Amino acid sequence: MTDRTTLRSLLAEHWKLARTLRRLEIHFYPERCTGVWECYEVCPVExxxxxxxxxxxxxxxxxxxxxxxxxxLQCPEGAIKLELPNG
Ligand code: SF4
Ligand code: SF4
Incomplete structure (x- = not known):
């Protein structure tokens, strides 16, 4: 495989991953929440x-x-998940 082919294949992989990540959304399970506020403290966009x-x-x-x-990552209760819509 040439360098150019390798690069093209890596970029294709990167774009596919980026497209998937952009579609992820938060699913919150309040019944598991014990109010330790870790999510509140780490979220960069409030x-x-x-x-x-x-x-x-x-x-x-x-x-x-x-x-x-x-x-x-911070929630100790597994109350928050990043998933695809309806996933
Ligand atoms: S911490 Fe990150 S993933 Fe969680 S709600 Fe804030 S921006 Fe979204
Ligand atoms: S980190 Fe988890 S348990 Fe703590 S307040 Fe946030 S959702 Fe609730």
Whole structure:
């Protein structure tokens, strides 16, 4: 395989992955949430807001989400997932 062919094939793989990642969206399972606020603290675009009264978090700015995955990695309860729509 020539260098040019390798590069073309790597780019094709990259674009395919980028297209998939852009379609991911947050799925929040509030029944698992124990209100530790990790998601609220790590989200770079303030998608999450603490509900202190009910000791849960609210996903209130979904349109801002850049699918960075930080909240998914930080949640100790598995209450947040990044999935394809209806996935
Ligand atoms: S994936 Fe990133 S941007 Fe989206 S809600 Fe979680 S922390 Fe915020
Ligand atoms: S990190 Fe998980 S358990 Fe903690 S507030 Fe966010 S969703 Fe709830």
């Amino acid at each position: 998608c999450w807001a603490p509900d202190y009264e009910h000791h849960v978090v609210v996903f209130h700015h979904g349109e801002r989400c850049i699918a960075c995955g930080a909240c998914v």
